[in-house]
Amino acid sequence: FKTLAGTALEPVLMISQWPNQAADSFSDFFTTRKTLRDEIERLNRQILTMRTSSQKMAALLQENNRLRQLLGSSERVQEAVLITEIIGVDPNPNHARITVDKGTSDNVAIGQAVIDDRGLVGKVVASTLGTSTILLITDQTQAVPVRSLRSGPQLIVEGGGGFANLVGRHVPGTADLRVGDTLVTSGLGQVFPNGYPVAVVSQFEQSQGNSFATIQAKPLAHLSARSHVLILFSTEEMPENYLNGAAINGQ
The missing domain is CATH 2.40.10.340 (Rod shape-determining protein MreC, domain 1)
Incomplete structure (x- = not known):
């Protein structure tokens, strides 16, 4: 009888736990979405930083080439x-x-x-x-x-x-x-x-x-x-x- 009673009460217990489980699931869902948004923002900042660094590196390389040309010119002049x-x-x-x-x-x-x-x-x-x-x-x-x-x-x-x-x-x-x-x-x-x-x-x-x-x-x-x-x-x-x-x- 106890076993039958316990078995009969299981659906009631499960139903009573649904609100808590649902709340936990929604909480995990929103937490996951916030984490994803934060990660996307972090990656976007990283990409922007890398692009800026890349542009700066390209500018430095161009500047280096110009200075090399000037140095080459200085070797050709007599003064x-x-x-x-x-x-x-x-x-x-x-x-x-x-x-x-x-x-x-x-x-x-x-x-x-x-x-x-x-x-x-x-x-x-x-x-x-x-x-x-x-x-x-x-x-x-x-x-x-x-x-x-x-x-x-x-x-x-x-x-x-x-x-x-x-x-x-x-x-x-x-x-x-x-x-x-x-x-x-x-x-x-x-x-x-x-x-x-x-x-x-x-x-x-x-x-x-x-x-x-x-x-x-x-x-x-x-x-x-x-x-x-x-x-x-x-x-x-x-x-x-x-x-x-x-x-x-x-x-």
Whole structure:
């Protein structure tokens, strides 16, 4: 009878336990969903962090390649060089100037030429203890004496404003100049050292009946997409410890 009574009561006991079991199940369900949400958020944060790190690594690799190119360029030039970082760009659209992180404390002086791994960038026009201002070759107040590397004619190219254009005016119409010619510094006026690449002729314009022509040229240096540049020093300008030490590489 006890066994039968116990057996008969089992469904009652099970039914009485359903609310508790159901509550436990719902609790486990919501706990599991919260855990999953937390895990998803954690993974999303981790993915975002990894993507950010990946982007930063890609940027560092690009920067490393640019510095390698600059170092390669410094080995090809005869003058001593100092690698500087660009820390500012003049926001005035009528000016083409940049600021670098080296100044008079690093023996930088007004008038020094500045290059990158592809060609002439400009010259130093102002210098403080820790910074210098560089007037780019495309500034409208800048003029660079150049010659054609192929044929030799000499001319003056002036800044066309912005970062992308140079103009040569009053060029003799008989000058042996062609689209695609490379223009290099001529050294006239002793403003810029002789032989540095400046630009490539992109247009040669001469109106009928005019004995003079106008040329358009594209700078070879990366004027608008550059993080570091080289300041040139002659042997007389560069201190002995720069020539023999790590400072020549901006270290």
